[in-house]
Amino acid sequence: MRSVRYFAISALLAWGMTLLPVPFTSAVSAKALPEWIDEDNLSRHMDHLARLPRPPATETEFAAGAYALETLRSYGYQTSLQPFYYYTYRKPSTLSFQVEGSTQSWNPSGLAFGSNGVANAPIVDSGQGTATDFENGKARGNIAFVKRGSITFAEKVRQAAAAGAVAVIIWNDRESEWKGTLVEPLDMSVPVIALSKEQGLLLQKKLQANQQVKATVKVEGSYSSKETSSNFVATRKPAGGGTGQIVMVTAHHDSTPSSPGANYGAAGLAVMLELARTLAERPIDTEIRFVSFGAVSAGEKGPRAYVSTLTKEEKEKIIAAYSLDGVGSQDAKELLVTTVQRTKNLPVQLAEKAGARFSTAVEDQVSGFREDRVLAQEDIPSAIITRPPVNHLRNNPDDTAEKISLEQLTKTAQMMFVAVTQITDSSTSAYPIVKERYTVQRAVEEEEI
Template identity: 30%
Template sequence: MAKLLVAGVSVLSIGITGCTPVLEEQAERGTLLSQAESTITSRRAIADVQALVELGPRVTGTPVMEQARAYLIEQYTRAGYETKTQTFTYPKFEDLGSNITVNGRTINGRALNGSIAGKQSARLVAVPNVGQASDFAAVDVKGAIALVRRGEIPFLQKAQNAANAGAVGVVIINNESSDLYGTLGGEVQIPVLALSGKVGNSLFESQQSQVSLAVNTRQRTVTGTNVIAHLPGVTQPRVIVGGHYDSVPGSPGANDNASGTAVVLDIARNMAQTTLARQAWFVAFDGEEDGLHGSRYFVSQAQPSFLEGLDAMLNFDMVGVNDQLLVGGTQSLTKLTQATQSDISIFGSQGGSDHAPFARAGVPVLFFYRGQEPNYHTPNDKSVEPRLLDETSQVGFNVLKQILNSDTVSVAM
């Protein structure tokens, strides 16, 4: 059997036989959990979410993540699994506090990920439309701070167009009232600040005003840690079940993504006393919010034969808010999921979560998701609905059983 070659992997604990929430014969038949068992599942999952949320924002490289990791290791061990940790490092972009001051009023914003640091005092010039090169040709931004709206073209292109037109800084206003979180995805030699539509739209009335732009950023190396759980001796799983357990700064991350972390843990509990558990690994990924670093590292350290032995990677991200459960990914797996649960909707899965590195490596993937919601990436992401965790756990569990009870899985990307 293939082995996963990882740097910094250590066995932290060998689990003993845990609770038996689902009888083995039920799992083998592929039936839904009973009502009583469903209630227990719901209570366990919401308890996991609450335990993680109470720790505070789970930002990679912070002491809070050590506490979150210890909690997950304890829970997996109680369920009968052994756990391993997989450590990795990466440069992390940090905003130390960025703002723009207009007419004596300081407005706090967020530096776009990748922006250089810089302070500029200059005219504020509103650029028409969304900051295409032709839009900059219509105004004089030389030596000025350009004010542009979000939309149509990438942030990087807006910033490069501004720099090419001679601007000394850029402020991008969200096309919604909420805060704007984003990444440049490339280099530009002027500072770039993002503002919510709520506070930023009024600035379009302040063009030609003298303003002060302060973008305070830095790069530092942080250490992330994946948690891997499996039954003793399972070196080549057929399925990886995962979700990230980190959150963005300032957000306790109930839905994003304590919800997915709890669902993965609950599926592991439900499988623990079945033979199917010997065909699965369960992974809590770190560093997702900074660019899928944990899942990318996991895939990069795996032998090709290990990845080739996988029938599927199931990813759970933001599954505790919004009634409609969505799935995306490999066509054969999305069709299997709809056949198992007819009211599930298929959507065009984007590459913004931990299934993406597996898909790029040729592993069939299935992404469980409930869509955006108002508290996304905010301090208000504090609660989820227990019944939605329960529903997601049951659907994921039953899809997993369908995959593992099949000798082969027909793959259509």
């Protein structure tokens, strides 16, 4: 895989450099802005990026990211490739729980990344599944019945497997529905199922009555695999110390398997690349960072991998982060900016001054995985730039380059130029660092404990 990818990036170098624009070197004012944005560049980027679907962890995804990287490098940015791995999981085709001699109908659910297997054995109460709960040795050869809480689901399964249990039943300690995950395949594991609080209490009552409860746990057909994707990062730092602050602009180079992702993916990245060109030689006093994320459609894997590389000090220096997505449809309307918290943070305020309209209503409409949500979870002031109708043709085979308006892309790039230069221009003062505590949720509510 590595050799193929290195071939891909080398091929893109040879092929793409003949098409890339010459780096811009002139300084102009905002009044001359419309002439700055080059529609031919935007068109060229769309041709490269939206030819084919770019599913996460595929050669087409990597090639799109490599094209972005080489484009940014040609403009003089310091670039880096940041590969990361993640696991995918396919749910079991068979998931069942049966108690011998009981007519009770049980409704088990699975935990992501649980092992396949069939176990027929007595059930023993193993408390909350901690190491101490397994010290009595009663779980060996039996099915461990453990209550949710105290430690992660993964640790409960590890402890049960180490104690010799043949399967694990985790029952809920609260009324709400839940979707449990072991996060990734375990090095030590046995089949595991989950029961609701109501059914867990029913089973616990049988065990407390000193009844021997023998059952069969069956999990079959699940599948997990380790995948590799990459983030591509470009930075430009001011000469001298500057303000010590950072402004980020992000997009993503992946799409779903069924869609070329022209509007959702490629359009935002095309605008980001053209914005980078316009800022490449402009005097700045604030670091500019462009990031193209991989595997966003696989559950925001790229953004999560990226923020894990940031130090606390680095996160605190980022005063504004813009995510570009869904900005180019020919059916699109006005340019909107919103945040996961529906608040007017610094990115929103600057985007409004640049011509975007703040909307809380659009936040309810934006679906799917989003990089700005991940950044917000790290207390980084973040906003998404998009256009209604939100979600039009998202993940659809018809989301093609033919349905993209270069005029819409141009207007987005113009707005972003004005917003970003309000931070980066040496004529503007450093902005006070205002950090809000965000309480946003993951796109998929998978719980680990």
